[in-house]
Every structure is written in structure tokens, then in C-alpha cells.
Amino acid sequence: MFEDLKPHLIELRKRLFISVLALIICVIGCFGFWEFILAFISAPLKVALPEGSDIIFKE
Numbered sequence: 001m002f003e004d005l006k007p008h009l010i011e012l013r014k015r016l017f018i019s020v021l022a023l024i025i026c027v028i029g030c031f032g033f034w035e036f037i038l039a040f041i042s043a044p045l046k047v048a049l050p051e052g053s054d055i056i057f058k059e
Contacts, residue, residue, distance in 0.1 A: 042055060
């Protein structure tokens with residue numbers, strides 16, 4: 001029974017390794033652009049805030 005399952009487990013391990021590696025690469029890449037990403041995400045909030053108010057977190 002285990003011999004039938006073995007190729008599937010090998011394929012699963014391969015795909016999980018590639019997925020985790022891609023996630024790590026993306027996270028490391030995002031560290032270089034964190035200011036741009038933060039500005040992009042907070043832009044709609046800055047527009048919606050009343051005049052004279054500001055976000056507590058500063059860039």
C-alpha cells in the first residue's frame with residue numbers, strides 16, 4: 001500500500017519545497033520595497049481621513 005502512495009508523497013514534497021522557496025523569495029523581495037507597498041496600501045486611508053488628522057504610523 002505504501003508503495004502506491006510513495007510517488008505522490010515525493011511529488012507533494014517537491015511542490016511544498018518549491019512553494020516555500022517562492023514564498024521566502026517574495027518576502028525577501030518585499031523588504032526592499034516596503035515603503036512603496038506601505039504608501040500604496042495607506043493611500044486610500046489617507047484620502048478617507050478627515051482633514052487635519054493623520055495615521056498614527058509614520059513612514
